[in-house]
Amino acid sequence: MKFGITSGNPRLRLSQHERDGFDRVVRLIEGNPEARKLENICIAALRDAGEKSARGREYFPLRTLGTILDIVDRWAAAPAR
Structure with a gap:
């Protein structure tokens, strides 16, 4: 399984991962300015x-x-930081 969290547009990265065999998106949340922090968590x-x-x-x-x-779901449901 490949997971990734980005603050930008994920479409290009998703197409790259699809070519690498990762072709199912389970959750997509866009516009996270703290993406790197969440990924590190x-x-x-x-x-x-x-x-x-x-x-x-x-x-x-x-x-x-x-x-x-x-x-990720708890992060998305939390009040704005």
Whole structure:
């Protein structure tokens, strides 16, 4: 599974990932000015849970999807910072 959080337009990156075999988008939230911070929070949570990246910075086993979605959904539901 490849996850990514961006503050920009994700369309180009999604098409690149699709060519690499990652062709299903599970959650897409656009316009996050703190994307890098949220991405780092997800990676830290996975590391704390003992998960290791399968390839590169944002590639993890599919079993980690629930953790990532929990973090991202709570972030999206929180009042503006």
